[in-house]
Amino acid sequence: MSEMISQVYTTPDGATFATKAEAQDYLRRPKIQEAFKKLTGNNKELTEWLLDNKDVVDNAFEVGTIRRVTKGDKKKLLTALETVKELYDSNNVEYHKLKFLAENVDNIHEGFRYPTQKRMTDEEKEVAAKATLMAETENEELSNWIINNKDDILEAYDAGKEKRQVNPKAAQGLANYRVRNAEKKLEEAKDTLKTLKEAKADKEEIAEAEEAVVEATSKLEDAKAALEAVS
Numbered sequence: 001m002s003e004m005i006s007q008v009y010t011t012p013d014g015a016t017f018a019t020k021a022e023a024q025d026y027l028r029r030p031k032i033q034e035a036f037k038k039l040t041g042n043n044k045e046l047t048e049w050l051l052d053n054k055d056v057v058d059n060a061f062e063v064g065t066i067r068r069v070t071k072g073d074k075k076k077l078l079t080a081l082e083t084v085k086e087l088y089d090s091n092n093v094e095y096h097k098l099k100f101l102a103e104n105v106d107n108i109h110e111g112f113r114y115p116t117q118k119r120m121t122d123e124e125k126e127v128a129a130k131a132t133l134m135a136e137t138e139n140e141e142l143s144n145w146i147i148n149n150k151d152d153i154l155e156a157y158d159a160g161k162e163k164r165q166v167n168p169k170a171a172q173g174l175a176n177y178r179v180r181n182a183e184k185k186l187e188e189a190k191d192t193l194k195t196l197k198e199a200k201a202d203k204e205e206i207a208e209a210e211e212a213v214v215e216a217t218s219k220l221e222d223a224k225a226a227l228e229a230v231s
């Protein structure tokens with residue numbers, strides 16, 4: 001019989017978590033709760049909803065931006081893929097169609113990324129955010145309140161996090177480096193696209209290269225915005 005050893009993180013009250021980040025979030029929850037009580041006028045129901053639906057709020061405000069794959073996302077994906085593999089390995093004929101996924105767990109896990117989205121104006125992002133919130137809450141008043149209090153809500157979610165003091169010169173230097181690196185990546189993406197078009201590559205390859213150019217352009221814009229913020 002095989003034995004599995006896994007590391008867990010235990011908080012002072014005895015709660016256990018698979019990752020350090022989850023344990024830290026759990027310990028911060030009282031501070032986040034207190035921040036939301038002040039923001040909501042001590043509305044218990046709304047405070048609890050905000051505490052339990054951080055993913056919903058985050059996803060709403062990520063519409064129209066490049067969504068990063070977090071460690072939590074990777075963990076959830078791996079858990080789902082391992083479940084698929086277990087189903088396939090059970091030799092149940094109902095799951096024979098899972099073969100491709102089961103045999104490519106590592107590749108799918110390592111290569112996962114969210115689709116590139118069209119850049120949106122602030123007005124378009126607000127409309128999209130409201131649509132996302134409405135789909136989850138079916139409550140227009142709540143959706144509007146979340147949008148109108150976006151900055152305070154996101155700040156409340158960070159309650160209890162240690163604020164790192166960054167040297168202004170170091171921050172600007174890092175921002176400059178990221179702009180240069182983003183410019184290099186964009187040029188490489190453009191060169192790849194040009195080469196594929198000249199070689200008359202198949203449509204799928206060209207489409208992927210065009211998507212890479214769009215994503216690289218977006219990352220450069222983000223890097224420039226970050227540089228402007230610290231300059």
